[in-house]
Amino acid sequence: MARAREAVAPAPAPAAALSAAQARVVRAALDLFAEHGVGGTSLQMIADALGVTKAAVYHQFRTKDDIVLAAAEAELARLEDVLGRADAEASPAQARRVLVASIVDLAVEGRRTTSVILNDPVIRQFFAGQERFRRVLGRMTTLLMGGTDAPDARVTTAVFLAAVSGAVMHPLVAALDDDTLRGQLRHMADKLLGP
Amino acid sequence: MARAREAVAPAPAPAAALSAAQARVVRAALDLFAEHGVGGTSLQMIADALGVTKAAVYHQFRTKDDIVLAAAEAELARLEDVLGRADAEASPAQARRVLVASIVDLAVEGRRTTSVILNDPVIRQFFAGQERFRRVLGRMTTLLMGGTDAPDARVTTAVFLAAVSGAVMHPLVAALDDDTLRGQLRHMADKLLGP
């Protein structure tokens, strides 16, 4: 799978592979970001969640921004992966279908964190400011919009992305299991993106 | 219009009517919350935006939480208003149609702030913790779900709310004027909620 992907895009250049200790920090941070927002999460809170002191966390990351960046990077990497798989499809139409299904899968898989993170104002600014993030999001929207740039294509794509990423963490669906939610969301996507 | 609403629900009990000075604070806070998140917005930032000192802001509100509450309250009041109008309709089906259209209108009208606020983790906790908020949101979802409680109704409703509130502030639609966006979103809502 990774091989098929690399045949298309040269190298994703993951800023730097994370050590096990760094990965633990990022996981804890993601949970806290989802609950309190990035701006409302302190290094002390992250340290407490890990049962260590702030200094121990600073040993893994130089600044808080580096942690936020690593967290955003982790989410982006998953998106890049499915983008690569979609690009490997034979036709643009088929690529779009694969991408839509994969985005639903990603959202359901990370229903507690992914969506909240992506909607956080701080992360938004990170994504807007960094070339690498903009490129990946650009690839995604281009593929989803299917060649056009008309207002209805824009709105449809924005609605699809907002719907999927927002619905998975809505209280109304909290009691639904992953399989049910995934199936329902795929059906919704068909309705929305269909003719 | 307000009269028609009060004929249905006794009184919305707006925690306390805001003075002009308080309203200015809330407006400034809403803008900053939308840009930096509630957790990332300090009283100093709010004071700076108003061109006054922190002490002047504290003269209007006892704590930062009170400002957040007032901001959430302001958004809730708009929702209560359209809920009242919807309830005044003859049939449940007609009430639902009116509510759906009104929610789209609200989202487009406040496209720079409303959605961000409603998706902020801090506001979420406020809404979850306060009886009054839960009651209004409950009225809304009950009306939108149209009598059922099935998984597909839950997902459809969650998708609709997430789609509308999230899409209006998506970069893809930033260049669209309000009228175009509103029209497109109504069309999307029909697709989504239709048979």
Next chain:
DNA sequence: GTCTATATATAGATAGAC
């Protein structure tokens, strides 16, 4: 209603021992 000044806590971040 706004200011200056200040109290107190916590934020991000670093130094240096173990």
Next chain:
DNA sequence: GTCTATCTATATATAGAC
């Protein structure tokens, strides 16, 4: 890799003058 201790800036919040 983790700790204690500490620095500096900023956070929320208050007191009291104008």
